[in-house]
Amino acid sequence: MKKIILTGGGTAGHVTPNLALLPSLKERGYEIHYIGTYNGIERKLVEGAGIPYDGISSGKLRRYFDLKNFSDPFRVIKGYMEARNLMKKYKPDVVFSKGGFVAVPVVLAAKHFKIPTIIHESDMTPGLANKICIPSAAKICCNFPETLQYLPKEKAVLTGSPIRRELLEGDRLTGLQYAGLSADKPVILVIGGSLGAVAVNNAVRSLLPRLLPHFQIIHICGKGHLDESLIGQTGYVQYEYVDAPLRHLFACADLMVSRAGANSICEILALRKPNVLIPLSAAASRGDQILNARSFEKQGFSTVLEEETVTDDTLFDAIDRTYRDRQKFIDAMSKSAHSDAVTTIVGLIESYAEKSTQKS
Numbered sequence: 001m002k003k004i005i006l007t008g009g010g011t012a013g014h015v016t017p018n019l020a021l022l023p024s025l026k027e028r029g030y031e032i033h034y035i036g037t038y039n040g041i042e043r044k045l046v047e048g049a050g051i052p053y054d055g056i057s058s059g060k061l062r063r064y065f066d067l068k069n070f071s072d073p074f075r076v077i078k079g080y081m082e083a084r085n086l087m088k089k090y091k092p093d094v095v096f097s098k099g100g101f102v103a104v105p106v107v108l109a110a111k112h113f114k115i116p117t118i119i120h121e122s123d124m125t126p127g128l129a130n131k132i133c134i135p136s137a138a139k140i141c142c143n144f145p146e147t148l149q150y151l152p153k154e155k156a157v158l159t160g161s162p163i164r165r166e167l168l169e170g171d172r173l174t175g176l177q178y179a180g181l182s183a184d185k186p187v188i189l190v191i192g193g194s195l196g197a198v199a200v201n202n203a204v205r206s207l208l209p210r211l212l213p214h215f216q217i218i219h220i221c222g223k224g225h226l227d228e229s230l231i232g233q234t235g236y237v238q239y240e241y242v243d244a245p246l247r248h249l250f251a252c253a254d255l256m257v258s259r260a261g262a263n264s265i266c267e268i269l270a271l272r273k274p275n276v277l278i279p280l281s282a283a284a285s286r287g288d289q290i291l292n293a294r295s296f297e298k299q300g301f302s303t304v305l306e307e308e309t310v311t312d313d314t315l316f317d318a319i320d321r322t323y324r325d326r327q328k329f330i331d332a333m334s335k336s337a338h339s340d341a342v343t344t345i346v347g348l349i350e351s352y353a354e355k356s357t358q359k360s
């Protein structure tokens with residue numbers, strides 16, 4: 001039996017693409033294991049999908065000063081030793097990494113045992129964790145054509161981002177019922193990325209008096225960000241994080257307001273949802289969400305509002321205009337070629353797993 005270890009974590013964006021591969025890997029008879037952190041979001045998501053999970057110790061690799069910079073290297077070394085033991089225990093044919101800091105010791109441990117590793121970069125420019133892993137990887141999959149220029153030519157493969165199959169199978173009525181909303185007013189689905197985004201949350205909540213006469217709002221606001229004072233408000237419903245029922249909430253959304261995380265926007269595009277993107281600011285990140293959002297805007301898929309320019313008026317105006325012009329956005333998105341990332345990536349995994357089985 002072919003064996004694969006999947007890794008990736010920290011935020012859901014480093015986990016959901018792995019989950020998207022599961023049905024295909026299972027159909028091809030793989031024994032699947034997952035390595036993540038002891039307590040990260042990946043643990044709940046992966047165990048929820050019924051995949052055996054092993055936790056390892058992990059530290060964040062920072063480019064800036066923090067007291068934890070002194071303790072985290074020890075955690076990373078511990079994680080590396082734990083990952084090596086797991087490689088010895090499972091002897092996988094291949095490792096697939098979706099990135100995030102926890103993936104670094106796993107990829108390095110795989111390299112130690114000469115186990116081929118395929119890594120995936122969702123953003124336009126490789127993140128620090130993936131940069132460290134690139135020399136050890138057999139192949140590097142990427143989501144955007146712009147990323148190819150940052151990757152070694154002989155290793156890079158443009159695959160797109162794997163999207164969970166079930167997200168395309170939502171049902172509008174089930175979504176409305178789940179959220180307790182009616183069918184007579186359009187629905188805005190707000191998602192501030194997998195962790196929530198305080199700036200997006202505040203902007204949307206401040207605008208409720210102007211939005212609620214026209215729209216109903218489903219707000220996924222991130223763990224710890226529920227606003228108790230708004231519980232029971234007619235036409236407004238909030239969740240910290242939505243797992244399986246997310247597909248039904250997508251199905252009942254007429255418009256999205258979202259951060260511009262790479263996976264989120266690929267899902268929005270695949271579902272052809274008119275959208276207003278508020279990318280994470282360059283002050284708080286390496287600016288990839290801004291590049292993502294501008295690329296979508298240029299292709300006519302999205303209206304973009306940079307975080308620094310968000311006010312009640314600019315956000316209301318962006319929502320109002322995008323909703324009025326929704327058909328124009330849907331038409332532009334419908335013309336984009338849909339990349340079947342799952343098939344391409346599983347094909348790559350198969351080619352390495354077969355070589356490995358032939359060897360043994």
Ligand SMILES: CC(=O)N[C@H]1[C@@H](OP(=O)(O)OP(=O)(O)OC[C@H]2O[C@@H](n3ccc(=O)[nH]c3=O)[C@H](O)[C@@H]2O)O[C@H](CO)[C@@H](O)[C@@H]1O
Binds near residue numbers: 242
């Ligand atoms: C703050 C931060 O560092 N953000 C980064 C992080 O974002 P983040 O983890 O938010 O990643 P994405 O927006 O790419 O993906 C979020 C994933 O979580 C899922 N989801 C979200 C909410 C929910 O309730 N249920 C659910 O299933 C979405 O459907 C999607 O599949 O990784 C992305 C991919 O590397 C980067 O582009 C982002 O810049």
